[in-house]
Amino acid sequence: MNKEFNTVGFGHPCFNPDATLYHGRVHLPVAPKCNIKCKYCDRKTGCVNENRPGVTTKVMDPYEAILYAKKMLKREPRISVIGIAGPGDPLYNDETFLTFKLISLEFKDMIKCLSTNGLLLSDKLPLLINCGVSTITVTINAIDPNIGKEIYDYAIYKDNTYRGIDAAKLLIEKQLEGIEAACDNGLLVKVNTVLIPGINDKHIDDIAKKIKELGVYIMNIMPLIPQAEFSHLKAPKCNELEKVRLQNSKIISQMYHCRQCRADAAGLLGDDI
Template structure:
């Protein structure tokens, strides 16, 4: 096992850097390499209030201090979001990316797309990035492309419905509730179809996969293989934060994370520098947060992962 993992790591280190030259100076969540001392930053706008799936690891919250998944200080209207962008650009001149990643799923309602349209009309120089669970992606990906969204993150935690049923035991699809394996089958099918459609439209696609001990820890390579075949170009392995229905599970240790990343690297590049941002983060990834400087309706932002 040790020799095999070393060989995988060596192959990845030999790959060309950066992975996405066109995004090198603009998208901190898809590239680890930047010219000089100026690093691009991102602003996440928490405009999406609702979600259409129920994940066992996710506790969406509107709270300024909890270090939880999908947490935001509050949910913004489009007009409030535009005010935040305007103030952020005044305080943070290297801002390059506007992202929407929660606290609900950005494609479950029209709020994210309406906000992107308003941002694009006013600040066409800013890149747009969206994070989604992928359930509605096949239906909405054409709209994303029309709005000029360049980068897309899709959370895919399993490609086997029985495993997905443990992670996401119920979803809402076309105004009907699906449970268990039926929910898993529909979610997986839509995720892979949506990724393929997005790739065909030219979007750069990253997949986030939650590493959940005893649930999908031996399944990461299969996930990476399937999403790579669908058109994803990058994957982030996100260690579980034990909470909600998975509160009894341990967070994966260093070795489990290493093995999972090595398995994923057999199929596509692994992004190692994710700082698990909240749904309202603002600043340079890993180097501090500018949200406190946004006066008035300022967003409070602390590290936490938002999976969309």
């Protein structure tokens, strides 16, 4: 159903670059836990001076988050999207669903958005639909488990911990299953892919082809921020990133304006308040 752009995307600055001047977003940091470990992940709370995914000034409970959203909307009335983007995986935190319920009550016209690693996407999709979430982002860094095992340390699913290639196999299978189901149910789906030189840089077009086939609307290839276990790797240079985006634009629409936002970001993209 969402193989073509639906009207929701017009008001979402991450799905529509033309919307960035008129529409902003607020992220509510209600989801601290994560069920996988990406080797580049370094989550931080109490963080005021870094602008990147996984950091937030504080983790909020759902009621506190609604007050935060109200405050940010007063400061920037052009905010049209309320999203949950961490600092962990939103689907692994029950607070996410209560927060969306509260958003529905308090902000009827807002687009509800979520980003996830996708491990629980197919399991939680009925809940998300019930909460009125219409746009989602899934981060997929590999569709080949042999590459995935270099990126992920472990995955926890239904009280079992998987490691190495088993973790990668499970994660990839659940990501693709979840994306297909989300697209079939009319959600607008974006895929974020972290470009990790020497690890997945020759594999990006395989991901692009697969997600296009599943009905994903747009791909966002993001440069690695070298940290945690990947702190020894180099971030891709701007021209390398642009080259990969350009090549893959022949397969699927590309996002060129991502700001790699914090889990508590608010305002217009590139003009946080």
